[in-house]
Amino acid sequence: MEAADSQLVDLLRVLEELKSSAAAVQARAAAVLDASQRRAQSRAGVPAAHLGRGVGAQIALARRDSPHRGSRHLGLGKALVHEMPHTLAALASGVLSEWRATLLVRETACLDLEDRHRVDELICKDPDSLDGLGDRKLIARIRSITQAIDPASQVRRNAKAVSDRYVSCRPAPDTMCFVTGLLPVAQGVAVYAALSRAADSLRASGDARSRGQIMADTLVERVTGQAAADRVPVEVQLVITDRTLFTDRHGESVPGVDASPGRTGEPVAPVAPGRDAPAYFPGYGIVPGGWARDLIRSALGLGNNQQPPPAAASRQESPPGAGAGAGAGAPASSPPDEQRTPVTLRRLYLDTVSGELTAMESKARAFPAGLARMIRTRDQTCRTPWCDAPIRHIDHVEPHAEGGPTSYANGQGLCEACNQAKEAPGWNSSSTPVSSRRNDVSPRHTVRTTTPTGHTYSSMAPPLPGAASAIGGAS
Numbered sequence: 001m002e003a004a005d006s007q008l009v010d011l012l013r014v015l016e017e018l019k020s021s022a023a024a025v026q027a028r029a030a031a032v033l034d035a036s037q038r039r040a041q042s043r044a045g046v047p048a049a050h051l052g053r054g055v056g057a058q059i060a061l062a063r064r065d066s067p068h069r070g071s072r073h074l075g076l077g078k079a080l081v082h083e084m085p086h087t088l089a090a091l092a093s094g095v096l097s098e099w100r101a102t103l104l105v106r107e108t109a110c111l112d113l114e115d116r117h118r119v120d121e122l123i124c125k126d127p128d129s130l131d132g133l134g135d136r137k138l139i140a141r142i143r144s145i146t147q148a149i150d151p152a153s154q155v156r157r158n159a160k161a162v163s164d165r166y167v168s169c170r171p172a173p174d175t176m177c178f179v180t181g182l183l184p185v186a187q188g189v190a191v192y193a194a195l196s197r198a199a200d201s202l203r204a205s206g207d208a209r210s211r212g213q214i215m216a217d218t219l220v221e222r223v224t225g226q227a228a229a230d231r232v233p234v235e236v237q238l239v240i241t242d243r244t245l246f247t248d249r250h251g252e253s254v255p256g257v258d259a260s261p262g263r264t265g266e267p268v269a270p271v272a273p274g275r276d277a278p279a280y281f282p283g284y285g286i287v288p289g290g291w292a293r294d295l296i297r298s299a300l301g302l303g304n305n306q307q308p309p310p311a312a313a314s315r316q317e318s319p320p321g322a323g324a325g326a327g328a329g330a331p332a333s334s335p336p337d338e339q340r341t342p343v344t345l346r347r348l349y350l351d352t353v354s355g356e357l358t359a360m361e362s363k364a365r366a367f368p369a370g371l372a373r374m375i376r377t378r379d380q381t382c383r384t385p386w387c388d389a390p391i392r393h394i395d396h397v398e399p400h401a402e403g404g405p406t407s408y409a410n411g412q413g414l415c416e417a418c419n420q421a422k423e424a425p426g427w428n429s430s431s432t433p434v435s436s437r438r439n440d441v442s443p444r445h446t447v448r449t450t451t452p453t454g455h456t457y458s459s460m461a462p463p464l465p466g467a468a469s470a471i472g473g474a475s
Contacts, residue, residue, distance in 0.1 A: 017094025024092035030077030054424030086124035095127040107142040379413035389415035397431040426452025
């Protein structure tokens with residue numbers, strides 16, 4: 001048993017070294033691909049400022065990674081191949097992991113070429129000096145050397161760090177989310193101190209909330225300008241069947257609510273008992289239908305066991321277009337009450353057969369607001385494979401300049417980086433719309449993207465809440 005365990009440990013070490021060696025080969029391949037693509041783009045007449053556009057996106061697709069990481073892989077490869085040969089050799093021999101090679105590249109980014117060569121030689125020329133060195137010790141060694149070689153580099157590094165400040169939002173379990181801010185240290189400490197003082201003051205005056213709850217509520221109130229954290233305006237996009245809003249917790253229709261056929265002339269498919277259809281919350285994603293109804297009941301001043309009045313939904317505009325509809329919205333009707341949360345219900349109708357939102361088309365080049373909203377709701381995040389970035393642009397799959405229509409089928413949601421990448425020469429895309437015929441089992445809206453190297457990648461829209469494929473039916 002002990003001999004077998006020893007062999008397993010040896011195997012783990014060998015595999016780790018193989019991973020590092022493979023990362024070195026990938027770094028070289030990325031640098032060579034970048035040089036080749038830049039030459040091809042230059043021959044195609046691409047301006048010098050735009051040379052290299054889309055190369056990081058191609059690397060990301062090949063590595064089944066996000067475009068942001070693809071750009072990072074490209075930057076790592078170019079730095080190792082052209083500026084840090086000793087680090088590259090240590091990576092190829094398995095002494096350095098890809099992450100620690102990344103740390104070396106990141107920590108020397110503010111140095112000029114000559115100083116970077118010097119740091120690379122001092123740290124990585126002797127592989128034995130790296131043995132047993134953890135991430136923190138490696139960073140400390142790099143910074144001590146860079147400080148001695150170029151004291152001004154730390155000033156440049158700090159200035160660059162300040163320019164990289166940002167705020168992000170990402171989902172957390174149980175209908176929560178993380179709002180993260182990367183701030184200069186003085187500003188970050190000031191923000192936290194202000195929230196702490198507010199919490200301590202309210203706790204001292206008898207507020208029953210915990211200190212963390214008060215700090216979170218105060219942050220929401222001060223950023224949004226609302227008098228109370230739970231009064232922030234909310235838009236709940238109920239991307240579900242027409243009657244789900246008026247379905248109780250057990251999937252039974254609410255008495256008195258019209259269960260008439262949908263706009264296609266066919267009865268709207270009911271939600272099976274115990275199979276509550278979800279809702280789509282903009283900026284977060286899929287949430288339980290019951291949670292969305294509770295939010296609406298609270299906003300309308302109803303108890304958790306009451307249903308929104310049918311009149312609130314009946315006053316919404318009819319969806320544009322033919323068939324089982326596009327989206328339309330209006331503020332939910334409720335008695336005047338300054339303490340109530342403003343909630344907008346936006347009903348987006350599904351085709352009862354395909355599970356897709358009904359198509360719209362425009363003669364304009366830019367996507368109208370309603371059509372853009374439908375595409376954002378369908379795609380949820382950037383449509384590039386392995387990219388989970390928020391949608392920033394509604395893009396024509398087939399370019400408008402080449403005759404591509406401004407339509408639901410020819411639209412896709414992309415992040416800014418992916419939209420810019422596909423503008424480089426050699427990128428082509430096509431879409432496959434979903435058939436609405438009952439006997440035609442077609443996939444959801446699919447976009448096929450071909451890169452300049454001839455590789456093709458497919459991206460299928462995620463299943464919408466309320467569609468058969470989203471609740472266990474055939475896709």
